[in-house]
Amino acid sequence: MTENDRKNDLPIIQWYPGHMKKARELVEENLKLVDVVVELLDARIPAASANPMLREIIGDKPRIVALNKKDLADEKMTKRWLEYFRDEKLPAVALDSVTGKGMRELLSLIEKAAKYRTEKLVSKGVAARKARVMVLGIPNVGKSSLINRLAGAAKAKTADKPGVTRAKQWIRIGADVDLLDTPGILWPKFEDPEVGLRLAFTGAVNDEIYDMENVAHLLLAALRRDHPERLQERFKFKEELPETTEALMDAIGRKRGCLLKGGRIDLEKVQHILLSEFRMGKFGKISLDEPPADILNEVVDG
DSSP states (O other), rough: HHHHHHHHOOOOOOOOOHHHHHHHHHHHHHGGGEEEEEEEEETOOTTTOOOOOHHHTTTTTEEEEEEEOGGOHHHHHHHHHHHHHHTTTOOEOOOOOOTTTTTTHHHHHHHHHHHHHHHHHHHTTTTOOEEEEEEEOOOTTTTHHHHHHTTTTTOEEEEETTTTTSSSSEETTTTTTTEEEEOOOOOOBSSSSHHHHHHHHTTTOTTTTHHHHHHHHHHHHHHHHHHHHHHHHHHHOOOOOOSHHHHHHHHHHTTTTOOOOEEEEEEEHHHHHHHHHHHHTTTOSSSOOOOOOHHHOOOOOO
């Protein structure tokens, strides 16, 4: 099967289970309680991880874009995305929730964005209060890890699988901010199969939804095309990479000892290795989305 055949075989996914619908209703119900919304995106896929439903839900509420997992993304591409969002008049920051990088800048942006609302309430005679913020994002973008880092304790429920944060939680963030945590939500239908594929690469959608063989094969093909040196380094290829993705899959299996009886390659194990190691950043800092070309041309590296 060719790469094009595999891509054409990808379904247009409609994935809107009951808890996703409830999550949207919870967000809409509580939006009026907050002053500003933080939209959390995966720095590797800022376009694919941006939920178009959120713009509709948020309306004119002040919004901040936070690019999480910057430690896994290409630094130059992240810089270009930040420039893109700022050109769109959206405050933006890149984060690493594991180490805490970018947290101070995010808090500063939150306080600045909420200041107008809180000062307006005081002018109307309402007692001064903390800025209130809601963090929104698709599952597995690192929302709970971010909240835990901001709060300084494991107050938000976390897990490796998408969609584990279930109910509303108010969390105190320092002396000046109260944060409303809500579940991650996906949109009902991925119109562009490429978007769904990138979400599958990064683990934002459950592996059961996609054909893992196709996803792993297409990920390996993309890495072979765009980052062959990363594959050579990770799997210790001293020679040139095999000419086809199928042959490369077999070679990786042999190097990792993924063998069945008779010397056959355990392809399912190889597929799991590829997906899990990519999601953990074992292939280095890689970005899969680029901002619009007209913005890219305006950005000067350095």
